[in-house]
Structure formats: structure tokens, C-alpha cells
Amino acid sequence: MAKQEPPPNTSTSAAFAAQICHHLTAVFAAPTSTPPPLTILVDEISAADRRSGKIFVYGVGREGLMLKALCMRLFHLGLSAHCVFDMTTPPITSPDLLIASAGPGGFSTVEAICGVARSGGARVVLLTGQPESGSSVKYASVVAHIPAQTMADDRVGGSESGRALLPMGSVYEGAMFVLFEMVVYGLGEVLGRSPEEIRARHTNLE
Numbered sequence: 001m002a003k004q005e006p007p008p009n010t011s012t013s014a015a016f017a018a019q020i021c022h023h024l025t026a027v028f029a030a031p032t033s034t035p036p037p038l039t040i041l042v043d044e045i046s047a048a049d050r051r052s053g054k055i056f057v058y059g060v061g062r063e064g065l066m067l068k069a070l071c072m073r074l075f076h077l078g079l080s081a082h083c084v085f086d087m088t089t090p091p092i093t094s095p096d097l098l099i100a101s102a103g104p105g106g107f108s109t110v111e112a113i114c115g116v117a118r119s120g121g122a123r124v125v126l127l128t129g130q131p132e133s134g135s136s137v138k139y140a141s142v143v144a145h146i147p148a149q150t151m152a153d154d155r156v157g158g159s160e161s162g163r164a165l166l167p168m169g170s171v172y173e174g175a176m177f178v179l180f181e182m183v184v185y186g187l188g189e190v191l192g193r194s195p196e197e198i199r200a201r202h203t204n205l206e
Contacts, residue, residue: 016165020174023166027175030147033131037144037179042186044097044125044142049079049191053095056122058084058113062169063101063127066176070099073184076201077193084113094121101127103172104152105134114139129153129172146179148172 034040048055055074057067067083074081082089084098092098098117102110105128114124118139126140129150137143149171154164166174188198 019165023171024174024178027146027148027171028178032145032147034143034145037127037146038182038186040125040142040144041099041179041183042190044099044123045074045079045183045187046190048095048097048123051095053097053122054080054082054090054092056082056084056089056092056096056098056117057100058098058110059101059127060107060109062173063103063176066173066180067099067101069177070180070183073180074187076198077184077187077191078197078201092117092120092122096120096122098122098124099127100124100136100140101176102134102136103127103129103146103148103150103169105130105150106136111136111139127176146172146175148175 045055055071057071058064059067071081071083096117098114100110100114110126114126114136117124118141123141124139125142125144126134126136127144127146128134128136129146129148130152131137131143131145149166150169154168187193188195
């Protein structure tokens with residue numbers, strides 16, 4: 001029978017949490033090849049709101065989950081926000097904005113959806129960890145560089161068999177969550193949304 005490892009104690013959990021937070025903090029201290037993603041997202045989303053545009057989000061896997069969390073908060077801010085592939089997603093047109101993510105640089109589905117959005121006249125913000133070489137970049141109106149490890153570079157300079165605390169694209173995906181919390185806070189200031197107003201839009205069907 002395999003020996004079971006004891007559950008982590010409080011000090012171990014705190015140490016792991018500190019390491020994870022350090023990884024994510026380092027992402028936002030690193031230089032970017034584009035304007036800061038926080039600036040890009042707040043500017044693009046607030047501009048879409050001023051022109052009465054809708055906000056659409058799309059990403060694959062865990063990147064998509066982070067974008068769905070952002071979409072929920074954009075709705076709470078009073079914006080017309082939609083996740084691509086939801087049954088109630090409206091058509092995308094010229095006043096609108098698509099926020100898409102391709103952390104490792106490119107996904108065929110991301111490129112197809114960005115292409116449709118651009119052909120409909122919408123603006124496209126592409127979030128990526130590979131702004132220079134990513135295949136999805138050419139579909140973007142503006143690129144927002146998140147300088148974090150993704151599956152495109154998680155083995156660079158390391159052992160393929162080693163266990164990382166944040167494997168594969170976890171650093172990028174965690175950075176997305178932190179970035180989006182800052183975006184929501186910034187938009188609340190720019191759009192003049194009070195905490196009470198934001199809270200009032202939360203569902204009561206729970």
C-alpha cells in the first residue's frame with residue numbers, strides 16, 4: 001500500500017501561498033513589450049462603454065474560466081458583457097469589443113473568433129504571453145502583454161520531470177485573475193460605479 005503524505009499544515013500552506021503570490025507579483029514587476037495590460041483593458045472597455053458597445057470575452061481552458069469571471073464582474077459594473085458560446089450571446093458589431101486570450105501565443109479557435117469579430121467591425125484586445133511570436137497577434141486591434149510563464153515556455157531552462165508549484169500555464173492564468181481584479185477596480189472608478197450599485201446587480205437566484 002502506498003504511503004500517504006500527511007496533509008499540509010498551516011505553516012506549509014502559508015509558505016506555498018507566499019511562493020504563489022511572489023510568482024504573481026513578479027509578473028506585474030516585469031517589463032512588457034506593450035503598454036501595461038491594466039491600462040489597455042481599462043481604456044478599451046471604458047471606450048466601448050462610451051460608444052454603447054457590448055463586451056465579449058473568449059479564451060480556452062483555464063484562460064477561458066478567468067475571462068468568464070471577468071465577464072461576471074463587467075456585468076456587475078453595468079456593462080453589456082457576454083461570454084462567447086453562451087446561448088444568449090448577441091451578434092458582435094462595430095461598436096463592440098472582444099477580449100480574447102492566447103497565453104502561449106496562438107489557438108485556432110481564438111484566431112477564428114477574433115477573425116469573425118474583426119470582420120464584423122469590432123475591436124479585439126488579445127491578451128498573450130507571447131506578443132512577438134504568437135500566431136493570434138495578427139488578429140488583434142491591440143495586444144496586451146502579460147509577461148508570465150505559459151505552456152509555450154514552462155520547460156525553458158528547467159527539468160521536464162521536475163514538479164513546479166505553478167505548472168504549465170498556471171502563472172499566466174493566476175496573473176489574469178489578479179489583473180482582472182485590478183481592471184474591475186479601475187473601471188469602477190472610471191465609470192463612477194458605487195460598491196452598492198455593483199452589489200445590487202449580483203444574482204439572487206442562488
